[in-house]
Amino acid sequence: xxxxxxxxxxxxxxxxxxxxxxxxxxxxxxxxxxxxxxxxxxxxxxxxxxxxxxxxxxxxxxxxxxxxxxxxxxxxxxxxxxxxxxxxxxxxxxxxxxxxxxxxxxxxxxxxxxxxxxxxxxxxxxxxxxxxxxxxxxxxxxxxxxxxxxxxxxxxxxxxxxxxxxxxxxxxxxxxxxxxxxxxxxxxxxxxxxxxxxxxxxxxxxxxxxxxxxxxxxxxxxxxxxxxxxxxxxxxxxxxxxxxxxxxxxxxxxxxxxxxxxxxxxxxxxxxxxxxxxxxxxxxxxxxxxxxxxxxxxxxxxxxxxxxxxxxxxxxxxxxxxxxxxxxxxxxxxxxxxxxxxxxxxxxxxx
Numbered sequence: 001x002x003x004x005x006x007x008x009x010x011x012x013x014x015x016x017x018x019x020x021x022x023x024x025x026x027x028x029x030x031x032x033x034x035x036x037x038x039x040x041x042x043x044x045x046x047x048x049x050x051x052x053x054x055x056x057x058x059x060x061x062x063x064x065x066x067x068x069x070x071x072x073x074x075x076x077x078x079x080x081x082x083x084x085x086x087x088x089x090x091x092x093x094x095x096x097x098x099x100x101x102x103x104x105x106x107x108x109x110x111x112x113x114x115x116x117x118x119x120x121x122x123x124x125x126x127x128x129x130x131x132x133x134x135x136x137x138x139x140x141x142x143x144x145x146x147x148x149x150x151x152x153x154x155x156x157x158x159x160x161x162x163x164x165x166x167x168x169x170x171x172x173x174x175x176x177x178x179x180x181x182x183x184x185x186x187x188x189x190x191x192x193x194x195x196x197x198x199x200x201x202x203x204x205x206x207x208x209x210x211x212x213x214x215x216x217x218x219x220x221x222x223x224x225x226x227x228x229x230x231x232x233x234x235x236x237x238x239x240x241x242x243x244x245x246x247x248x249x250x251x252x253x254x255x256x257x258x259x260x261x262x263x264x265x266x267x268x269x270x271x272x273x274x275x276x277x278x279x280x281x282x283x284x285x286x287x288x289x290x291x292x293x294x295x296x297x298x299x300x301x302x303x304x305x306x307x308x309x310x311x312x313x314x315x316x317x318x319x320x321x322x323x324x325x326x327x328x329x330x331x332x333x334x335x336x337x338x339x340x341x342x343x344x345x346x347x348x349x350x351x
Contacts, residue, residue, distance in 0.1 A: 022158035026198030028139035029249050030347050035144050038101040038346065046346050047102060049339035054099030057092035058111050062118030064089065071130035072292060074299055083131070089115045090137040097144035098343050109149050112141055120156040125163035127171055129185035135164065136245065139192050140343070158197070165193035165202050169209065179216040181226050181238045187213050188242035195253055207257065210246050214261035217243075222264075222271030231287040233275045233308040237316050240265075240272055244319035248348065251323070258323050269320040273330055276313035284308050310334075315341055321350050 041047055068083035075081060096112035099105065119138060126132065142150065142157060150157070168190050177183060187210050194202035217225050217239060226235035243265055250257040258265060274280035285293045285304050297304035303312075314334045318341045321331025328350055339345065 022162050023154040024142075024158045024161055024196045024198070026196050026253075027143045028136070028192040028196040029245075029252055030140060030143035031252060032143075032147075034347060035101050035146075038098070038144075039104055041102065041346065044346075046339050046342040049342040050095065050098050050102060050346060053095040053342065054108055057095060058107065060089070060092050060111070060115065062089055062115050064115075064118035064122040066122055066124050067126055068123075068131050069126075069128070071128055074296065074301065087134045089119065090134045090141075093119075093141040094137040094144070094343060097141040098346070100149075101144055101146070102346075109145065112145060113149055113153075116141055116145075116157075117153055120153055120160060123160070125160065125167060127168060129168070129189055130182060132164075132189060133185040133242065135160075136188060136192055139196055142196070144347075161193040161196050164189045165197060165199075165206065169202075169205055176229075179213070179225055180229065181217075181235055181242075183213050184217065184239045184242045188245050191246045192249055195249055207250075207260075210243075210257065211260045214243065214264040218261070218264040218268045220267075222267035222269075224268060229289050230285060230293060231289075232284045232293070233272070233282050234284055234303060234312065236268070236272050236275075237313050240269060240316040241319065244269065244316060244323060247323055248319055252348070266324055266326075269316070269324070269327060272313060272316060273320075273327065275308055276310050276317045276334065277330055278310045282308045315344075318344055322348055 063082075063086035065079075065083065065086045067079075068086055069078060070080050070083050070087075073080045075084075093112045093115040096108045096115070100109035100112060116138060139161075168186055173183060187206070190209055191203075191206040194206040219225075219228075224236050224239050226239050227233070229235075247257045247260075247265055275282060284306060285297060288294065293304060303309075311334075317327060317330050317334050320327035322344075331350060335341075335345070
C-alpha cells in the first residue's frame with residue numbers, strides 16, 4: 001500500500017487551516033491500556049462471538065467511496081445500495097482490529113488496516129451524520145489497532161477527525177435537523193473525534209453541543225422530539241444510541257456527562273426501557289408526520305409498520321447499563337445470543 005499517496009489524497013478532507021500537525025493524540029472510546037490487555041482475556045461467549053465476526057470478514061475487500069448516501073432514499077435508488085454495502089467496511093474494520101488484539105494474529109490486523117487505509121485515503125467528509133454515523137466504528141478500530149500497525153495513516157486519519165469535529169461544529173444547523181436525531185448523530189461524531197484528537201478546546205465545544213442537544217431533543221417526561229414527530233420507538237432508539245455513546249465516551253475519558261441537562265439522558269433511557277423489555281408495546285409509525293416514513297412503509301421497507309421489536313433496543317440498553325446501575329438488569333437480560341454487541345461486552349464490560 002502506498003501510504004504517502006493515501007496521505008496526499010486524505011489531505012483533501014479538510015481546509016488548509018487544519019493542515020498543521022493534524023495527527024491524533026488521544027483515543028475516541030477505547031483507552032490504549034484496555035486494547036493492550038485484550039490478549040489476556042479468558043475464553044467466553046463474547047470472545048468467541050467476536051472472533052466469529054472477524055472470521056466472516058477476514059477476506060473482505062475494501063468498498064471505500066469518496067461519498068456515501070443513504071439518508072432519504074430507498075433501496076435501489078441512487079447510490080443507496082452501493083453505499084450500504086460500502087459502509088459495512090466500518091464495523092468490519094472494528095471487528096478485525098478487535099480480533100487482532102484478542103489473538104495477536106497479524107492476519108486480522110492486516111485486514112483491518114486494509115479497510116481503514118482505503119477509507120482514510122478515499123472518503124471526503126460530507127457533513128451528513130445519518131450517512132456518516134458508522135464512522136464511529138472506524139474510530140474504535142483505530143483505538144484498537146496496535147500503534148505500529150497505523151504507520152503512514154496518522155495524518156490522513158487526523159485530518160478526517162478534524163473534519164468530523166471542527167467541520168461539523170463550524171456548519172450552522174438548520175430547521176428540524178438542529179434538534180432531531182440528525183443532530184444526535186452529528187454530536188456523536190464531533191465528540192468522538194474531539195476526544196481522539198485530545199484537543200481541550202474542541203472537547204469543550206463538543207460538550208456544549210451535546211448539552212444543547214439534550215435540552216432541545218428530550219422532553220421533561222423523557223420522550224423525544226423524534227417520537228413526537230415519527231410516532232415510532234425506532235427513532236427513540238436512533239436518538240439514544242448516539243447520545244448514550246457520547247456519555248460513555250466521556251466516562252472513558254474520566255468525565256461525567258451523564259447528569260448533563262438535569263439528567264435528560266437518563267430520563268429518556270428510562271422512558272425507553274419498558275418498550276425494550278416488552279412491558280409496553282407500540283405500533284410503529286401509525287401517526288408519523290414525516291412523508292418519507294409513509295413512503296418507506298408503502299415500499300415494504302421492514303420495520304415501518306407493525307409492532308416495535310424490543311430487540312431493536314438492545315444496543316441502547318447495553319449502553320444504558322454501562323452508564324447507570326438502574327439499567328444493569330435490563331442490559332443483562334437482553335444480552336443474549338448472537339452477542340450482537342460482543343465488542344462492547346469485551347471492551348467496556350458492565351461492572
